[in-house]
Amino acid sequence: MNKFVTLKKNEEFEACIRRGRFAAQEKVVVYSLKNGLSISRFGISMSAKLGKATARNRFKRIVRAWILENIDKIKQGFDIVVIARKIKDDKIKAREIHLKDFKDDLEKAFKRLRLLKEE
DSSP states (O other), rough: OOOOOOOOSSHHHHHHHHHEEEEESSSSEEEEESSSSSSOOEEEEETTBBBOOOHHHHHHHHHHHHHHHHTTTBSEEEEEEEEEOOOOSSSSOOOOOHHHHHHHHHHHHHTTTTBBOOO
């Protein structure tokens, strides 16, 4: 499987954030909630307060790339929301966002929530 299903509706994001478990890292917060389906669905968000549209879109592309790399390791049956956190006082620039910076935080958060399959 090389594609994943995304959360589209605001209610789905809110339900995951309000009722789900979370793991906060330095650069991201990951929320998870069992969805009762045979697939996992993903939502990615970054506040406009953190950066302009190019930075937000780059963050989403990077998280999607990490998810696609690890889709076979991620457990099924969860709604998962990934949200960027503010790192410093000023806005994040698109050129400052790199996969290697978010890779460790994403992996740690997914492990803390036990969303990765045991190998």
